[in-house]
Amino acid sequence: MVRQNTQCAEEVDQVKLSELDRFIDDSRDVKGLLIPALQRAQELFGYLPDAVIRHISGRLDIPFSEVAGVVTFYSFFSTVPRGEHVIRVCLGTACYVRGGQEVLTALRHELGIEVGQTTEDRRFSLEIGRCFGACGLAPVVMVDDDVHQRVKPARIRELLASYREEAHGAQELEADLVPEGAAE
Amino acid sequence: MYNVTINGKSIQVAEGATILDAARQAGISIPTLCFLEHRAPLGACRVCVVEVEGARTLQAACATPVTDNMVVNTNSRRARQSRRTVIDLLLSEHEGNCQYCDRSVDCELKEIAHDLTIEAPEFEGERIPTVLDTSTAALVRDSGKCIKCRRCVTVCNEVQQIGALFPQYRGYDTVVGPAFAMDLDSVACVQCGQCAAVCPVGAISEVGHIEGVWRALDDPEKHVVVQTAPAVRAALGECFGYEPGTLVTGKMVSALREIGFHAVFDTNFTADLTIIEEGTELLMRLKTALTGKAEGYHGPSALPQFTSCSPGWIQFAEYFYPEMLPNLSTCKSPQQMFGALAKTYYAEQAGVDPEKMVVVSVMPCTAKKFEAGRDEMNASGYRDVDYVLTTRELGRMIASAGIDFRSLPDDEMDAPMGLSSGAADIFANSGGVMEAALRTAWELVTGRELPTENLHVEPVAGLVGIKEASLVVTDPLPDWSFLDGVELKVAVAHGLGNTAHLIKEIKSGRREYHFVEIMTCPGGCIGGGGQPRMTTDEIRQKRIAAIYREDEGKDLRKSHLNPQITEIYERYLKAPLGERSHHLLHTKYAARPVT
Ligand code: SF4
Ligand code: SF4
Ligand code: SF4
Numbered sequence: 001m002v003r004q005n006t007q008c009a010e011e012v013d014q015v016k017l018s019e020l021d022r023f024i025d026d027s028r029d030v031k032g033l034l035i036p037a038l039q040r041a042q043e044l045f046g047y048l049p050d051a052v053i054r055h056i057s058g059r060l061d062i063p064f065s066e067v068a069g070v071v072t073f074y075s076f077f078s079t080v081p082r083g084e085h086v087i088r089v090c091l092g093t094a095c096y097v098r099g100g101q102e103v104l105t106a107l108r109h110e111l112g113i114e115v116g117q118t119t120e121d122r123r124f125s126l127e128i129g130r131c132f133g134a135c136g137l138a139p140v141v142m143v144d145d146d147v148h149q150r151v152k153p154a155r156i157r158e159l160l161a162s163y164r165e166e167a168h169g170a171q172e173l174e175a176d177l178v179p180e181g182a183a184e
Numbered sequence: 185m186y187n188v189t190i191n192g193k194s195i196q197v198a199e200g201a202t203i204l205d206a207a208r209q210a211g212i213s214i215p216t217l218c219f220l221e222h223r224a225p226l227g228a229c230r231v232c233v234v235e236v237e238g239a240r241t242l243q244a245a246c247a248t249p250v251t252d253n254m255v256v257n258t259n260s261r262r263a264r265q266s267r268r269t270v271i272d273l274l275l276s277e278h279e280g281n282c283q284y285c286d287r288s289v290d291c292e293l294k295e296i297a298h299d300l301t302i303e304a305p306e307f308e309g310e311r312i313p314t315v316l317d318t319s320t321a322a323l324v325r326d327s328g329k330c331i332k333c334r335r336c337v338t339v340c341n342e343v344q345q346i347g348a349l350f351p352q353y354r355g356y357d358t359v360v361g362p363a364f365a366m367d368l369d370s371v372a373c374v375q376c377g378q379c380a381a382v383c384p385v386g387a388i389s390e391v392g393h394i395e396g397v398w399r400a401l402d403d404p405e406k407h408v409v410v411q412t413a414p415a416v417r418a419a420l421g422e423c424f425g426y427e428p429g430t431l432v433t434g435k436m437v438s439a440l441r442e443i444g445f446h447a448v449f450d451t452n453f454t455a456d457l458t459i460i461e462e463g464t465e466l467l468m469r470l471k472t473a474l475t476g477k478a479e480g481y482h483g484p485s486a487l488p489q490f491t492s493c494s495p496g497w498i499q500f501a502e503y504f505y506p507e508m509l510p511n512l513s514t515c516k517s518p519q520q521m522f523g524a525l526a527k528t529y530y531a532e533q534a535g536v537d538p539e540k541m542v543v544v545s546v547m548p549c550t551a552k553k554f555e556a557g558r559d560e561m562n563a564s565g566y567r568d569v570d571y572v573l574t575t576r577e578l579g580r581m582i583a584s585a586g587i588d589f590r591s592l593p594d595d596e597m598d599a600p601m602g603l604s605s606g607a608a609d610i611f612a613n614s615g616g617v618m619e620a621a622l623r624t625a626w627e628l629v630t631g632r633e634l635p636t637e638n639l640h641v642e643p644v645a646g647l648v649g650i651k652e653a654s655l656v657v658t659d660p661l662p663d664w665s666f667l668d669g670v671e672l673k674v675a676v677a678h679g680l681g682n683t684a685h686l687i688k689e690i691k692s693g694r695r696e697y698h699f700v701e702i703m704t705c706p707g708g709c710i711g712g713g714g715q716p717r718m719t720t721d722e723i724r725q726k727r728i729a730a731i732y733r734e735d736e737g738k739d740l741r742k743s744h745l746n747p748q749i750t751e752i753y754e755r756y757l758k759a760p761l762g763e764r765s766h767h768l769l770h771t772k773y774a775a776r777p778v779t
Contacts, residue, residue, distance in 0.1 A: 053363075058778070063347025065371055068363030072353045079364075 012051045016044040020052070024059050034060060034070055038077060047078045075116070083118045085163045087111075088129030088142045095131075099153070100139040104128075106153035107141075110160065123164065186252040191259060203234055203245040203256055214258050215267065215296045217384050218333040219246045221720055223342060229333050230270050231296065235260040242266055268300050275302065276309035278385075279328030285386040286580075290717050292384035293331060310356075319367035321557045322375035322391055322550040322713075330387035332360050336379035343706060345681040346500075348373040372503045372778045374680070376496035376704045377550030377713020390550045390714055393571040394581055400542040400570070401444045408542045409530070410445040411522045411601075412436060414452050415548035415612035415709035416575045418730040422716040423579030424589040429726025431734055434594020439582045441595060447534075450597045451545065452604030454518040454525065455611045455620070457752070458493060459743035461769055462515045463625045464760040465489065466699055467664070474666045481761065483770075486510040488675075488690065488697040491617050493517040495555035496704030498773060500680050505687055506775030514770040518611065519545050519552055520561050522601065523568030524768040529756045530601060531564075538564060544571045546578045548612070548712030551704065563768045574714025603748040606735030613728045614678035614708035615644035615651060618701040622655070622674070624744045629657060629664040639741055646728075647707060647721060649682035650675065652697075678703040678711075 023040045027033055037060065041052050048071060057064040071077045089095075089104045104115070107126055111119050118125040134140045137149035141159070148159055185196045190203075190210045197206040202225065207214050217229035227247035234245045237255035242263055245256075257263065275297060282288045314328030332351070337360060340349045348371045352359050362371040380388040400408045421430040440448045471478035472485035492498060492513040501508050516524070522545070527538035545552060549572075555561065556569040573581070582589055597603070607623050610616030619641040626634040636642070643653040652675045657667040675697045677686040683702050689695040705711045707724035710731060740746060757764045 063341070063350070063371075064778075065350040065352075065361075065363040066341070066347055069350035069352050072364060073351075 046082045083123050083125040086125045088127045090129045090140045092131035094135035095139040098138040102153045103139050103151050106156045110156050188250050188254045190256045197250050203248050206250050214245045223338050233266050234258045235263050272306035276307040277312050279314050287386035317367045319369035321554040329385050335382040339378045339382050345684050374496040374499040375551045375554045381713045390574050397571050406542050407446050407536045409447040410544045411449045411451045412546040414609050416546050418727040419715045428723040429730040431730050435592040437595040438592040442587050447598045449601040451518045452608035453601045454521040455608035456743035456746045456749050458518050459620050459624050460760050462513045484510045488700045491701045494704045495551040497702045502776045509773045516771045521769045524563040527564035542570045546573045548575050548709045548715045550713040605743050605746050606738040606741035607743045609734045612709045612731045614703050615676045618644050623742045629660050631661050644676040650677045650686050673697045674699045676701040679706040
């Protein structure tokens with residue numbers, strides 16, 4: 001049956017949405033299109049916004065509850081938006097050996113989130129990254145496209161400060177979070 | 185045929201049967217918690233495990249087909265132990281409080297635990313947290329009691345094709361429910377209660393109205409009237425140990441009087457009225473379609489006309505087929521017609537202030553609770569129907585009033601809204617509204633009685649999912665000459681999955697009909713979400729047969745011959761589809777967003 005969707009697409013990037021639709025149309029013959037469609041959507045939007053999940057439910061004529069059942073079953077799918085800045089900690093062998101795990105722990109504590117989560121203010125998401133090819137300078141942390149080398153757990157706060165500042169202005173920050181001479 | 189030996193008994197079993205089928209055939213019961221008849225077995229609950237000679241592991245009886253010369257032991261020590269462990273584990277996480285649970289009388293988990301002599305907790309586990317979902321007018325969901333058997337998922341998704349419920353999350357965190365474990369009102373659910381009808385435990389039940397009804401009865405200011413739907417009389421007896429299919433109409437009336445209702449009326453009366461209004465509407469639509477116009481008729485003219493007595497179906501159309509809404513009869517359901525007339529017509533006759541009147545319905549249905557609460561259902565100037573009890577709830581009220589149901593004498597419903605024809609009784613069965621409508625419409629058009637055996641329309645009766653019939657009109661009365669030689673085509677569907685299928689056929693143009701009857705629940709109202717649990721096809725058949733017996737036992741079998749119907753038109757409504765009817769008995773529908 002045709003399921004109507006009236007609330008979808010609100011505040012959702014229409015260009016990305018039509019790209020998703022193109023993907024669905026092109027894959028019409030694929031059996032079990034639901035998971036590929038969700039993957040494509042997550043690639044496009046960075047996560048699975050509610051409206052996009054509903055949109056997929058409507059387009060594939062699969063009940064919303066069933067789609068949600070699949071989304072919640074696989075930890076790969078995320079329904080929370082990623083932060084403005086995505087922090088990826090390399091845990092490749094070189095980084096691991098040279099303290100990558102400690103850096104990750106420090107980030108988890110500093111941000112108050114686990115891997116795969118986003119801070120409540122939506123400023124940062126924390127992920128594990130693949131090797132960035134900078135092993136000689138391990139441990140490496142990438143923030144968006146910036147590569148930070150030889151990161152020390154003790155200097156995490158400093159490292160984050162520049163991103164906190166840059167996006168939202170110093171007045172929003174708690175004083176003790178603004179280190180002097182931040183950045184690299 | 186295969187030779188199968190079960191617990192030493194040798195039997196012949198059809199190929200393709202499962203061990204569970206074979207055991208039932210041999211009169212041996214194997215407990216199950218996830219099994220549902222006619223549905224592919226899930227083998228999820230593992231309660232039905234049995235020993236099969238030659239197999240290393242225990243087999244799930246519901247999912248294992250028999251083979252020739254199979255030897256099965258359903259009761260070996262290993263099978264018993266395994267079953268016990270499964271139940272022990274379920275109980276260890278179950279938020280069990282049987283003494284406060286509405287399922288304590290018919291809970292399948294409790295019964296199996298009892299039969300397996302489980303007397304003390306075996307494991308200490310973390311309890312599943314209780315989250316109550318009271319978001320809808322009809323249903324309450326209690327996550328702490330859910331054993332994740334998924335019967336509700338199967339029914340909602342496969343039988344009703346709504347898909348409101350699915351397992352969400354994984355592992356210990358799994359919850360069975362709407363998307364992201366949100367409340368039921370956040371998805372398209374039609375509140376049919378078929379999920380509640382199959383749930384083995386107290387995890388889905390109706391929103392209780394018993395307390396409200398007692399409060400009204402205890403209030404000396406209030407005049408409390410009750411109406412009972414046709415399907416209730418064929419099932420209420422089951423709450424008091426009667427065989428399914430026992431008619432208890434007379435005892436039910438006595439019980440309602442003992443409970444203290446001031447007047448006991450019949451939804452059947454407004455079922456008869458529905459036939460007059462809806463039949464006239466159909467003839468007007470036909471006239472408009474065939475002749476271009478019908479004087480004095482201003483309603484919709486789309487064909488086929490669909491029946492509109494089943495509130496789950498109405499919501500289904502509003503959600504999924506808004507383009508079909510002009511095809512729905514504008515008639516309110518008999519429950520709502522009754523409410524609107526009780527607080528106007530009856531109030532006037534009895535000299536009762538409608539403000540002080542409380543209208544209670546007894547319904548086989550959960551969706552009726554939702555229907556009674558729809559904004560527009562206040563044609564009388566008040567809430568037309570105040571409380572809706574399910575058949576199950578009435579059973580509990582009777583018990584709590586200390587009434588010995590089985591020893592009650594038979595009594596009769598009150599005038600002026602208590603008399604009904606056999607045509608009204610059969611509203612309870614799939615195909616019944618169609619048959620009732622044809623009995624009257626045929627006679628109105630031709631002046632002759634419907635020319636079928638015993639007034640039944642056999643092809644639209646029974647449990648087949650989609651049924652059709654056609655009748656060629658011959659020698660109509662002069663007013664209806666435009667129908668001469670017309671082949672009237674009708675169809676009947678029950679269960680919303682079948683309904684979706686039928687609508688697809690109609691929309692594609694592959695099928696054409698003039699009139700279509702839809703009932704939300706499999707079998708019709710006799711299989712409603714508010715009926716005593718657990719409704720199987722065998723029980724459906726028995727209730728259906730009982731309803732036909734009730735019909736055949738009456739002299740009055742056609743709605744238009746009901747003298748109380750004649751009276752209400754003479755004294756109050758004047759004419760079918762007239763001004764008052766339009767205001768009190770007809771309604772409008774509106775599309776609902778799905779998500
Ligand atoms: S669901 Fe069954 S076992 Fe659980 S509390 Fe209710 S009656 Fe008891
Ligand atoms: S009431 Fe009907 S539609 Fe709603 S969840 Fe239950 S089975 Fe599905
Ligand atoms: S709500 Fe009832 S039917 Fe549905 S999974 Fe839970 S226990 Fe089973």
